[in-house]
Amino acid sequence: MSSLWRETSKSEPRERLQGEIKTDTAVIGAGLCGILTAYELTRRGIDCVVLEADRIGSGVTGDTTAKITAQHGLIYGRLISQFGKEQAAQYAAANSLAIGRYRRIIESNSIDCDFSEQPNYVYTLEDTEKIENEVKAAKDLEIDAEYVAETTLPFPVKAAVRFNNQASFHPLKFLYSLAENLTVYENTRVVNVEDHTVTTDSGSVEAQKVVFACHYPFINVPGYYFLRMHQQRSYVIALEGADLVDGMYRDENSDGLSLRNYNNFLIFSKGDHRTGKNEKGGFYRTLEEKAAELYPGCRVAYRWSAQDAQSEDMVPYIGKYSATTPDWFVATGFNKWGMTTSMVSSVILSDMIEGRFSPYSEVFSPQRFKPAAGAMKFAQDVKEAAVNLFKQGFTLPDAKLNDVQPNEARIVEHEEAKVGVYKDPGGNVHMINTRCSHLGCQLAWNADDLAWECPCHGSRFDIEGKVLNGPAIKDVSITEN
Ligand SMILES: Cc1cc2nc3c(=O)[nH]c(=O)nc-3n(C[C@H](O)[C@H](O)[C@H](O)COP(=O)(O)OP(=O)(O)OC[C@H]3O[C@@H](n4cnc5c(N)ncnc54)[C@H](O)[C@@H]3O)c2cc1C
Ligand code: FES
Structure with missing residues (x-):
């Protein structure tokens, strides 16, 4: 069953990116954060395109509870003691102002979103x-x-x-309406970003600036977001x-x-x-x-x-992607409070892209996190280790498959490989490689959602191994004989 929001709204499909294009800013991800950022940039006269792996709103934004509030649990006492009063006040002001910005955007664009x-x-x-x-x-x-x-x-x-x-509000009614006048390419997954070139599975974009609004950043080094969020x-x-x-x-x-x-x-x-x-x-x-x-x-x-x-200190990362990539920007780690923090991101990132001072940026700076040298080496090693052991035409012996009951999932070992086997209620077998395609952690079954999940950074795959959620960008499918 899908969410109330998905069942009560719809959007017209958009084209897939074809060939090579140029723009001022490429925004990766058409969730609330990406669409709000593209809206704000466009409003300020900056040309931008949004690249979306699936459909607009297909990520967390379509499955949220959509409370627009600056009250993110009992957070303010902790923020004052952890970050000091000045930065805690930045957090409070930025998120409180975000509520008023929603009101103004909704009124000025006559958006019907309850x-x-x-x-x-x-x-x-x-x-x-x-x-x-x-x-x-x-x-x-x-x-x-x-x-x-x-x-x-x-x-x-x-x-x-x-x-x-x-x-x-109704998050998808808002999102679809705001996206109407923006250039969004759907079914266009970004597979790599190098300097100003954004490569997708169907074309590429040359952009002066790149915004990672893809929920969980998938470029591991630099940035090291996988070391700081689960x-x-x-x-x-x-x-x-x-x-x-x-x-x-x-x-x-x-x-x-x-x-x-x-x-x-x-x-x-x-x-x-x-x-x-x-x-x-x-x-x-x-x-x-x-x-x-x-x-x-x-x-x-x-x-x-x-x-x-979830970021380690419960404050999102909004700002420069890393110290070595001056034209890449990121907004992530919303800790389940991405309605206001997406709005905050859209303003901070637009200010930074325009080269303007942003009064609320300090508390959210991603550069507050410094990975230890050992952790950086670990990252490189793990990256090398994440190879796919499976060749085309892999087969699992019947004896091993017979152990799995209908409506059950198990991890089965065979020829030094671990295979995730799910037998559906009709007895059909669905297999995946249980080595996560992000950085190689072992996947585990989610019996509520019938999906394979990675405990390391939260990538998810369907019963055939297709990516449901990043940071993984490659499937973990197995081709049988
Ligand atoms: C159960 C639940 C309840 C919540 N309730 C609230 C609430 O009441 N209030 C609140 O403030 N927050 C809430 N949140 C948090 C909030 O919903 C999220 O923080 C917010 O929706 C995140 O928006 P986003 O745009 O960053 O991510 P998403 O909506 O996930 O958008 C990211 C997009 O990027 C795309 N993408 C990913 N990788 C690539 C790639 N390689 N190439 C191209 N596109 C890519 C994805 O397909 C996706 O569409 C809740 C979260 C959960 C889980
Ligand atoms: S190893 Fe990072 S999500 Fe699986």
Whole structure:
């Protein structure tokens, strides 16, 4: 089943890139970040094209919960102690201003995307002190925040922080509409970038500047983003017949609930796991049991899952891709808060591309991370090691295949190779090479999503080995005899 957003919106297909073209800026990725950045650049008179491996909005943006808020968990107390008050204030101001920018873009372009202003709450079931501290930190940063002792949720909470004047919308209606006047090439996967040449699987682009808005950067060296981010996967359901909420809610505990309305649906989510760590499954079941307990008689209308890149310090990387690539830019590591941080990225990156001072850029600078020399050598070694052991015409003996039951997946060893075997309910066998095509880690099965996942940096592949999510850009398919 796909997301509520995908089921209730559509976009016209775009052409694939053919041949060689030239532009001022090539933006890689047509998710929220790429489209907002291309929109802002175009608005400022900079010529740009967007290159999208699949369709517009086919990534995380189509599977989000789409709360537009500067309240990213209980973050502000931690930001002040970790980055200092000045940089914490940059983070707060940039994300708060992003909400107003949405309002202005939606109004000035008459975008019909169900944008609705409402408060956002982060609550706790445990300890009022952490809420008190967060309210104080937020007020110190001039955020319109309040301590709340009670909410209208169908269970008691200890306390909550309320941020006023936040918002929600339908992310794909917004995205498709904003992309209408932009040049976007779909089904065009970028496979390499060298200096100013962006090579895709169907053509190439010469660009003065390149923006990596592809969710998880796939150029490993320089940049070393794979050393600083992993991915966390969450499961979401949209309920009919459940009581609606009077705002947007999130438990401060990452195992807790997230709730918001969309029309008469309650969008309900709970917990997450590191991508590649869900071999037994059960996340949808837990979610549906919790929904039935809180809202007896409710019906699951849609269910879906998605993942986001998590930076080590929980602050996104927005800015120069690396110190040695002055014309490459990146926005990644949104930590499941990419609605406002995509907007922040579009402004910071447009300022940088225009050579203007950006008042909010320091806290997000990717150059705050310095990989150790040993880690850099490791990266090169692993890169060399990630070769495909499989030749064309690989066969797995029947005896080994018979061990796998219908509706089961297993990793089977044969001739020094590890093969991921999934037998579907009809008994058909689907095989993949379990060595991730990104940097060679061992893939693991996700029993909820029927997909192969990499625990290292979160690449995902379907049962035939086709890339579902990067940073991998090559499939892990096996051609049988
Ligand atoms: C379950 C869940 C709930 C969330 N809820 C919220 C929320 O309520 N509020 C909030 O602020 N954030 C939320 N987030 C986070 C938010 O959805 C994401 O941070 C945001 O959508 C990321 O946008 P993006 O443009 O960076 O990535 P994407 O939408 O993934 O776009 C990247 C695009 O790049 C393309 N691409 C990748 N590689 C290549 C390549 N080599 N060549 C060409 N194209 C390529 C992909 O196909 C994709 O379309 C949530 C995330 C999850 C997982
Ligand atoms: S995603 Fe990096 S090794 Fe698999």
